Amino acid sequence: MKRNTWFRWGVTACASIIPLVLLAIVIFLLIDSWPAMRFNGWHFLVSNQWNLGNEYGDLVTVNGQQVPPGADYGIGFLIVGTLSSAFIALLLALPVSVAASAFLAEMVPKRLQNTASLMVELLAGVPSVVFGLWGLIVLVPFMNHYIYPGLTHVLGDIPFFQPPTGAGYGLLTSSVVLAVMIAPLITSTVRGAIENVPMVQREAGLALGATRFEVLVKTVIPGVRRVIIGAGILALGRALGETMAVLMVSGNALGYLPHNIYSPISTMASFIVSQLDSALQDASGMAEHALAEIALILFAITLIVNVAARGLLWLARD
Amino acid sequence: MKGMFKAKGLRTGSLVIKGVLAATLATASIGAANATTTIQETGSSLLYPLFNLWVPAYSKAHPDVQINAASTGSGTGIAQSIAGNVQLGGSDAYLSGAMMKKHPHMLNIPVAISSQMVNYNLPGLNGKHIKLSGPVLSRIYEGTATYWDDSAIKRMNPGVDLPHHRIVPVHRSDGSGDTFLFTQYLSFSHPYWHKKYGYGTTVNWPAVQGEIGATGNPGMVQALKDNPYSVAYIGISYKGQIDKDGLGEAKLKNRSGNFVLPTVETVPAAAAAMVPKTPKDERVSLIFAPGHNAYPIINYEYTIVSADQGDMAAPLKQFLNWAVSTKGGNASEFLKPVNFMPLPQKAAELTRAQIAKIH
Numbered sequence: 001m002k003r004n005t006w007f008r009w010g011v012t013a014c015a016s017i018i019p020l021v022l023l024a025i026v027i028f029l030l031i032d033s034w035p036a037m038r039f040n041g042w043h044f045l046v047s048n049q050w051n052l053g054n055e056y057g058d059l060v061t062v063n064g065q066q067v068p069p070g071a072d073y074g075i076g077f078l079i080v081g082t083l084s085s086a087f088i089a090l091l092l093a094l095p096v097s098v099a100a101s102a103f104l105a106e107m108v109p110k111r112l113q114n115t116a117s118l119m120v121e122l123l124a125g126v127p128s129v130v131f132g133l134w135g136l137i138v139l140v141p142f143m144n145h146y147i148y149p150g151l152t153h154v155l156g157d158i159p160f161f162q163p164p165t166g167a168g169y170g171l172l173t174s175s176v177v178l179a180v181m182i183a184p185l186i187t188s189t190v191r192g193a194i195e196n197v198p199m200v201q202r203e204a205g206l207a208l209g210a211t212r213f214e215v216l217v218k219t220v221i222p223g224v225r226r227v228i229i230g231a232g233i234l235a236l237g238r239a240l241g242e243t244m245a246v247l248m249v250s251g252n253a254l255g256y257l258p259h260n261i262y263s264p265i266s267t268m269a270s271f272i273v274s275q276l277d278s279a280l281q282d283a284s285g286m287a288e289h290a291l292a293e294i295a296l297i298l299f300a301i302t303l304i305v306n307v308a309a310r311g312l313l314w315l316a317r318d
Numbered sequence: 319m320k321g322m323f324k325a326k327g328l329r330t331g332s333l334v335i336k337g338v339l340a341a342t343l344a345t346a347s348i349g350a351a352n353a354t355t356t357i358q359e360t361g362s363s364l365l366y367p368l369f370n371l372w373v374p375a376y377s378k379a380h381p382d383v384q385i386n387a388a389s390t391g392s393g394t395g396i397a398q399s400i401a402g403n404v405q406l407g408g409s410d411a412y413l414s415g416a417m418m419k420k421h422p423h424m425l426n427i428p429v430a431i432s433s434q435m436v437n438y439n440l441p442g443l444n445g446k447h448i449k450l451s452g453p454v455l456s457r458i459y460e461g462t463a464t465y466w467d468d469s470a471i472k473r474m475n476p477g478v479d480l481p482h483h484r485i486v487p488v489h490r491s492d493g494s495g496d497t498f499l500f501t502q503y504l505s506f507s508h509p510y511w512h513k514k515y516g517y518g519t520t521v522n523w524p525a526v527q528g529e530i531g532a533t534g535n536p537g538m539v540q541a542l543k544d545n546p547y548s549v550a551y552i553g554i555s556y557k558g559q560i561d562k563d564g565l566g567e568a569k570l571k572n573r574s575g576n577f578v579l580p581t582v583e584t585v586p587a588a589a590a591a592m593v594p595k596t597p598k599d600e601r602v603s604l605i606f607a608p609g610h611n612a613y614p615i616i617n618y619e620y621t622i623v624s625a626d627q628g629d630m631a632a633p634l635k636q637f638l639n640w641a642v643s644t645k646g647g648n649a650s651e652f653l654k655p656v657n658f659m660p661l662p663q664k665a666a667e668l669t670r671a672q673i674a675k676i677h
Binding site: 049050051052053054055056057058059068070136140141164166167169247248251252253254255256259264266273274275276277278279280281283284 | 390391392393394396397411413414415416417419420486491492493494516518519520521522523525527528529530531532533540541544545
């Protein structure tokens with residue numbers, strides 16, 4: 001009995017570390033970003049500039065906070081850049097991943113299945129900075145010279161696809177890098193689910209005279225739709241928070257919104273990295289507080305995405 | 319006979335062993351007593367290549383001192399030095415008045431003079447040294463001068479066949495001392511830029527069609543190389559890379575209206591004009607110096623040092639005094655590979671007076 005009590009307390013203590021760490025992060029972000037929230041107000045979420053002010057001027061007091069003269073922060077462009085790049089990435093990755101997982105689970109001969117699946121798992125484990133480097137050296141020039149001119153030629157009549165195309169750094173390039181990163185994640189999850197669909201369902205379909213393709217599209221895929229949604233949302237979360245790969249190919253726009261699918265963007269996570277060094281030179285510390293506020297909002301967006309995922313899963317219940 | 323030899327051999331052998339043992343113990347104890355001094359440096363990526371040359375040379379002459387240098391960024395250098403995590407914070411810029419008010423014990427110690435190039439990639443014209451001015455560069459970076467054959471650029475470069483191609487402005491997207499220096503040149507030479515965008519390690523760059531934001535000086539060189547018709551500002555320590563890649567280097571208009579390249583004449587000329595204006599704490603911008611032959615974008619490279627060092631004071635002072643001496647770290651064998659210039663004598667005197675304040 002006594003040993004049992006000890007065990008229970010031990011497990012409870014270990015389990016409570018995770019929510020406590022979460023709570024600690026939220027508290028840290030709230031405290032660190034509090035001066036920035038007071039200084040920036042709601043305008044922070046919608047306006048588009050990142051101005052540290054004159055670092056060499058005397059500090060002035062605005063909204064009760066000391067800042068360099070001319071300081072003005074707004075991250076509308078970062079929110080748009082983060083959401084648009086992540087959603088376009090999901091849009092590109094989801095159909096490909098579902099098709100790939102169906103192929104891996106249904107079409108590949110049994111003896112090759114393990115090897116093929118292992119390769120997907122390996123791809124899912126590649127550090128993101130490697131994708132970033134590949135994106136910078138291979139993808140950026142390739143998009144610039146071949147894909148972008150082609151897209152403007154074919155889709156040039158649709159507003160968001162019109163030229164100018166810029167230099168290959170930008171929204172679509174970032175999304176493609178993100179899509180390549182998240183596709184293996186979705187594929188490996190969905191493949192597992194498809195393999196677990198009971199054989200009797202397939203046999204029943206085939207017995208009714210359906211082709212293998214029809215069985216796949218009408219029986220197997222609908223059967224795993226909750227898994228597809230769940231994997232998609234997890235991948236979206238990864239894309240929203242991706243830092244290094246995006247930093248290397250996004251063009252790092254500062255203070256303006258993308259005007260087409262080719263324009264440079266910045267995302268919240270990569271912006272925190274690229275601006276930290278500058279922020280440390282702000283004597284008032286406000287620039288650093290403002291970066292903490294970005295982190296807090298990124299945290300909130302990730303939370304909202306997860307809640308939305310729960311909602312979607314609930315809607316897709318059997 | 320044989321036996322005697324053997325015995326003798328043994329005896330000498332043990333003597334040798336004893337001697338070696340004693341010597342080893344002696345060096346070990348010396349090592350233990352002195353190898354405790356480690357000087358940490360972090361900060362500016364522009365200053366880092368110079369530290370990279372200094373460290374092995376200094377360690378060779380002073381085996382009891384170990385120096386660790388890291389290329390992180392000026393902001394990190396300043397913050398870490400103030401926090402006391404490192405003794406030397408490398409920075410392209412001096413601390414602001416507000417920063418000094420908060421941390422009055424910090425010293426801004428120049429160790430060399432650096433400069434910045436404006437580079438371009440114009441197929442066929444990279445060997446020509448196109449002429450550019452602060453106001454023209456502001457218009458390029460604002461997006462109001464959009465083609466290379468813009469009338470203002472043409473007027474400055476008579477006889478040069480400028481192409482009718484869109485200019486691709488490249489700027490740093492990470493916070494950077496290079497952006498600070500470049501935007502200061504634009505601000506000091508063009509009041510309009512000063513009023514509208516100002517200067518800083520990060521500025522709100524206007525959105526220009528086709529512009530590129532690049533990370534770090536290597537990223538700037540890469541973007542320039544990959545994109546014909548682009549223009550970028552790059553630290554002088556990357557001149558070797560620029561020359562190797564066959565990229566162009568612009569002549570910049572100085573305060574007297576002359577177009578100059580950063581050379582062994584024009585950089586010291588600008589420094590000479592600014593040294594008399596350097597205050598005792600050496601916090602001063604050297605940008606857009608007066609003088610017929612002065613190059614407009616030069617700066618002191620600083621180490622940001624706390625005056626309160628305790629036990630570290632003596633080795634730190636010794637190192638800094640070596641670093642700014644023309645017989646030590648300011649010798650051309652160290653500065654030439656990174657294209658820096660030594661501190662002028664008067665500035666070196668001010669610097670030594672500042673080093674003496676470390677205690």
